[in-house]
Each structure stands twice: as C-alpha cells, then as structure tokens.
Amino acid sequence: MRTEVCERFGIEFPLFAFSHCRDVVAAVTNAGGLGVLGAVAYTPGRLEEELRWIDDHVGGRPYGVDVLVPSKIDMVGVGPRMGDGENTAAERAGRGEGGLDAMLAAVPEEHWTFLSGLFEKYGVPLPDFEKAKKTRDAENMGTQVTKEGATALIDVSLAHPIGLIASALGTPPPVMVEKAKAAGVPVAALVGTAEHARRQVAAGVDLIVAQGGEAGGHTGEISTMVLVPEVVDTVAPIPVLAAGGIATGRQMAASMALGAAGVWCGSVWLTTEEAETPPHVKAKMIAAGSRDTIRSRSRTGKPARQLKSAWTDEWEGPASPGPLGMPLQMIVAEGAMRQINKVAESGNEGARELANYFVGQCVGLMNTVKPARQVVYDMIEEFADAVERLNSITEAD
Numbered sequence: 502m503r504t505e506v507c508e509r510f511g512i513e514f515p516l517f518a519f520s521h522c523r524d525v526v527a528a529v530t531n532a533g534g535l536g537v538l539g540a541v542a543y544t545p546g547r548l549e550e551e552l553r554w555i556d557d558h559v560g561g562r563p564y565g566v567d568v569l570v571p572s573k574i575d576m577v578g579v580g581p582r583m584g585d586g587e588n589t590a591a592e593r594a595g596r597g598e599g600g601l602d603a604m605l606a607a608v609p610e611e612h613w614t615f616l617s618g619l620f621e622k623y624g625v626p627l628p629d630f631e632k633a634k635k636t637r638d639a640e641n642m643g644t645q646v647t648k649e650g651a652t653a654l655i656d657v658s659l660a661h662p663i664g665l666i667a668s669a670l671g672t673p674p675p676v677m678v679e680k681a682k683a684a685g686v687p688v689a690a691l692v693g694t695a696e697h698a699r700r701q702v703a704a705g706v707d708l709i710v711a712q713g714g715e716a717g718g719h720t721g722e723i724s725t726m727v728l729v730p731e732v733v734d735t736v737a738p739i740p741v742l743a744a745g746g747i748a749t750g751r752q753m754a755a756s757m758a759l760g761a762a763g764v765w766c767g768s769v770w771l772t773t774e775e776a777e778t779p780p781h782v783k784a785k786m787i788a789a790g791s792r793d794t795i796r797s798r799s800r801t802g803k804p805a806r807q808l809k810s811a812w813t814d815e816w817e818g819p820a821s822p823g824p825l826g827m828p829l830q831m832i833v834a835e836g837a838m839r840q841i842n843k844v845a846e847s848g849n850e851g852a853r854e855l856a857n858y859f860v861g862q863c864v865g866l867m868n869t870v871k872p873a874r875q876v877v878y879d880m881i882e883e884f885a886d887a888v889e890r891l892n893s894i895t896e897a898d
Contacts, residue, residue: 502881505740506708506762509687510535510563510664514881515763516753517665517710517742518873519567523551524775527558528873533881537565537667537765542835545653552661563664565689570651570668570677608829611822616837619815623851628840652676659684667691667710670719670803678705691744691765693721693728695735702736709736710765713745717768717861719805720745720796726759733760748863750883754891768861773873779842782808782858783870791865800838800859802830808864810857812841 504515513533520526526536538555540548548566555564620627655677658666666681667689681688682705689708690701698709711732713725723731725745733741743756744765753764771778772786785808796804799816802825807813816824824830838856845852871879 504757504762506742509740512563514877515742515757516877516880517565517763517765518770518877519765519767520770520776522770522775522777523555525770525773525873526564527555528773528775529770529877530555530559530562530564532874532877534877535563535565535664537567537665539567539569539669540654540658541567541569541669542831543654545657548654548657552658552663556661561662565665565667566654566658566661566663567667567669568651568654568658568677569670570674604829604832608825608833609822612825612833615820615822616833618820619812619855620837620840622815623811623855625841625844625849625852625855628836655680659686665689665708668706672697672700672704673706675704689742691719692732693723695728695731698732698736698741702739706739708740708742710742710744711761712765713743714796714806715746715862716744717771717794717806717859717864719801719803720861722796725756729756729759729761746861746863748861748866750880750885751887752863753880753884754887758891768859768863769867769876770873771858771860772867772870773876774870775873778858779846779856781845781853782842782856785810785856786858786860786864786867787870789860789864791862794860794862794864798824798830800830800834800857802827805859806861807859808857811851811854812838812857815855 502514506515507513512535516534517537518525518529518534519537519539521539523538526538529536538551543551617627655666659680663686666686668677669691673688673690678688687707688705689710690706691710691712692698692701693712701709709732711729712720713728714720714722715725725743729741729743740762741760742763742765743759743761747753747756747764747766748769756764770776772783776783789808793809794806795809795813796806797813797817798804799813800807815821825833841852841855845856
C-alpha cells in the first residue's frame with residue numbers, strides 16, 4: 502500500500518498496533534504494520550528490557566513507544582482543596598512528590614475500607630494490603646504516570662531505534678517534543694476533539710490519532726465516524742490516523758474514505774494468542790457484545806472504556822466512595838485487580854465476576870483467538886475486498 506504514512510515510517514500497511522505486550526508489537530511490525538508499545542507504569546529499567554527485546558526480534562523494522570504523560574493531575578475524590586490549590590498533600594502526591602509513601606498517605610481510608618468490603622462480598626481472599634501497597638508494581642503504577650516519571654521513560658525510548666513516540670493522554674510536554682525532534686523521531690498524540698487536535702499541532706506533533714469514544718482505554722465521547730473527518734479537516738496537511746472501535750478491514754477502508762492516512766488499533770490485539778490479557782478475561786471478551794463495555798473512572802481515575810463487570814458496577818454504585826483521581830485510583834485499583842486476576846485463574850467465581858480489562862466496543866467483533874500476524878493479514882485482505890467492492894459500485898456498465 503502506498504500512503505503517506507507507509508512511506509514516512511517505512512511500513513507495508515498503514516496499520517498501527519497499540520499493545521502493552523512486546524510480543525504483539527513485534528508480531529505486527531514483522532507482519533508489515535507498526536507496533537507501538539504502551540509503556541505506562543514501566544520503570545525505566547523495565548522499559549529498557551522490553552525495548553531491547555523488541556530490537557532483537559524485529560530485525561531493524563520500525564516500531565514505536567506510547568508514553569502516558571498527564572497534562573494535569575486530577576485529584577477528584579480526595580477531599581476539598583486548600584490554599585492556592587497547588588500545595589495540598591494530595592496534589593503534591595499526584596505530581597509524584599514524596600514518592601509512593603506520599604501517594605499512599607493521600608488515599609482516604611474509606612477507599613481501602615470499601616475495597617476490603619468488596620473482596621469480602623465476592624468471596625475473594627484478601628491480600629496483605631500493607632504488603633501489597635509497598636510492592637514495586639504499586640510504586641511503578643503511581644510514580645510513572647507523573648511528568649517526572651514519564652520523562653525518564655521518554656529518555657529510555659529515544660535511546661533505542663524507535664520510529665515513533667506517542668503521547669497517550671493530553672498534549673505532550675515541550676521536553677518530549679524537543680527531545681524527539683532532536684532524535685529525528687516523529688511525535689504522535691491521541692485526541693478526542695478537533696480542539697484537542699489544534700493544540701497538539703501547535704505543540705509540534707507530527708501525527709494525530711483521532712480516537713473516537715468507541716475505543717478502549719481513555720476516550721472522549723465523540724464517535725469515530727464523526728471525529729475523523731472533523732479532525733482531518735482541522736489539521737490538514739498533518740496526517741491523521743483513525744482510532745476507536747476499529748477491528749476489521751472494512752472499518753479500515755471506511756476510515757481511509759473519511760480522510761484518514763491509516764488506522765490505530767488497540768482492542769483487537771487483546772484476544773490474540775500473544776496478548777497479555779488474562780485467560781479468564783480473554784474468555785469474557787470472546788463472549789462479549791458491543792454493549793458490554795462502559796466508560797468508567799474505576800480503574801485509572803479518568804474515564805476509560807472497559808468491560809462491564811461487578812468491579813465497574815460496584816464503583817459506580819451507591820455504596821462507593823467514588824473513584825479517586827489519577828494516579829491514586831490506579832494505585833488502589835491495579836493492586837486489587839492483580840489479586841482478583843490471580844484468584845480468578847484458580848476458578849473463584851466472585852473474582853471472575855469482578856475481573857475486567859480495558860477494551861473498546863469492537864469487542865463484539867472479536868470472536869476468535871488467533872496470532873497477531875494473522876489479524877494483520879485478515880484486516881488487509883478484508884480491506885482490499887472492501888475497496889474492490891466500492892470500486893465495482895462506481896464502474897460503468
């Protein structure tokens with residue numbers, strides 16, 4: 502396929518695959534697309550290991566890294582603001598000041614109490630909360646989604662031969678753009694509105710990902726079909742990738758008909774053989790329909806589309822103290838979800854009711870488990886069929 506992004510990134514197909522799994526990233530890159538590793542919550546050391554592994558498995562083919570750099574810390578749920586709104590303990594913790602101890606101290610006790618009650622209600626054995634709070638994973642989840650933590654990940658990423666670095670949430674900070682430009686690495690950013698796209702272009706972004714509300718993870722509310730042409734018209738000639746609920750070649754063809762230069766897919770890889778998705782959650786996804794997802798703050802503190810489950814029901818319910826902001830809710834939720842997934846694998850029904858993961862509305866199209874490489878080939882074959890069908894409509898008798 503000859504498109505602007507294919508030529509710019511040296512890829513065969515304008516298909517970008519976001520995944521937290523290095524195996525998926527490598528598989529898609531080797532199949533002719535561009536895999537993008539989601540680096541949220543990695544330590545610099547862990548990210549170095551992951552990127553070194555990818556380097557060794559892609560034979561010099563291009564891949565990217567996606568870093569979550571919040572433009573602001575949302576401390577919803579931690580009590581009233583004090584003073585000038587910049588120096589409360591909760592806000593300092595949200596900026597990463599004071600490390601994990603400060604973040605843990607900023608979590609209200611009622612949230613730990615609610616979590617304990619949730620485990621008891623669903624018959625899930627309680628972990629040692631005090632021990633779990635101090636794990637390396639908990640520290641990573643909290644401190645790496647601050648600006649300071651993300652900057653270290655940017656440095657590690659740019660030390661590797663990556664072809665793209667992306668800002669997953671909000672406008673990339675100047676340091677990210679400056680370092681990427683100096684390294685000759687294009688910068689991408691995800692947007693949910695045309696106004697967001699304007700800000701990204703002003704910040705120096707080279708590639709816009711217009712992500713509709715159907716997407717898994719952090720999303721806005723505008724649908725992909727409406728958002729893509731609006732963003733394309735707003736930022737031209739900057740290339741735009743369509744994202745949000747895209748899992749088939751037909752949708753890829755539709756996206757490019759709307760003016761997109763390619764597509765950015767995340768959810769479709771979650772049911773591949775290589776995916777990091779826990780087996781019981783993968784089974785839930787295979788069985789789910791497009792109405793079985795919800796935008797909820799219960800996992801990260803910001804609205805993120807995920808599978809509906811007892812977890813989302815309870816955090817949205819009347820007994821809930823309400824989700825905290827990012828990154829505090831991530832510390833509470835992800836530690837709990839690790840225990841839930843561990844117990845769910847042993848057959849605990851209550852844990853399986855609670856278990857979920859981020860996924861878009863295209864989950865209703867994800868009905869089989871197959872290799873990531875095969876997903877790429879199936880999408881491209883279906884894309885070609887769709888284009889041929891459209892061409893036949895316009896052919897003269």
